[in-house]
Amino acid sequence: MSAAQSSAFAKSYSGFLFDMDGTIINSIAAAERVWGNWARSKGLDVEKFMPTMHGKRGVDTIGQLNLPGVDPVAESNLIMEAEIADIEGVVALPGAIDFLASLPPERWAIVTSSPYRLAMARLDAAGIPVPRFIVTAEDVKVGKPDPQGYILGAQRLGLRTSDCLVFEDVMAGIKAGEAAGADVLVITATHSHPVETDHSTLLNYENVRAHVDGNGKMSLVRNG
Structure with a gap:
């Protein structure tokens, strides 16, 4: 594994920014x-x-x-x-509910391309509580791959994007995270084909946990 690929697991972050569909839920x-x-x-x-x-x-x-x-x-x-x-079959990714619940609520946000009402319906169907901070389609003038959403998400956490880790699953979102100046972790659970990326990858949240240090900085730790 190259340094670029392992970087998300070798650093600590002040904030986590999650895409929704394909990243914390499967819709x-x-x-x-x-x-x-x-x-x-x-x-x-x-x-x-x-x-x-x-x-x-x-x-x-x-x-x-x-x-x-x-x-x-x-x-x-x-x-x-x-x-x-139509929310039939909308479910949380394995381990996602517990992983999100383990994070300090003021340290993470959802940044989704979905409109607000659809985001609420899908989070409810998947059993994921609505986070303290969420950016939806209505909050930006230009959607992903433009970085506007992730920049706004970091601002709502009171952070710089460079201090955040973006969790994404598709190229439009990956490019948005890159353009925002954040590190990116690619979730591969819903991919039907291998994703070509230099970013760190993670299948789902079953074999990873978040470590929070005394300053509230979060890092990812693989289980086992």
Whole structure:
């Protein structure tokens, strides 16, 4: 393992910033049901389209398609309502609930591309309590891969992004964390293909714990 790959486990951080979907919860089946139906209704190649929608705000995903006569705001609102209605199979990643519960509540935040109401529905379905700090789609002008969300998340913790570790699962979010100036840890539990990354990787939260020192700095410790 290279120094770059092991770095997240060799350092301590003042704050942790978590993406939500694919990083602390698995909502892929529900998201792909809703987005697949939408893509088919617009005549898109569903197989080619699906990988492009993960990790980004719905309004950004739709806007980038430049579909004639399609209003990205209106369409993304319709998709959000469909996603709120379909939470079947939304679950926490293994070990995520206990891992998050072990962290000082003022030291971590969720930074998600999901709208607020959808984030609340999915966290509830997965059994994850709403954190003290959360950044959702409505809080930023530009979504991931722009770093705005992670910069805002760090600000809400009263920290610099360089003092934070970002937990992510897809390229749009990884790029956002990098651009924010934070270290990145890639969660691979929901990946169907190996991810090519120089960042530290972790399957899920079953074999890792957070150590909090006397100054509130957090570090990751592998179990066993």
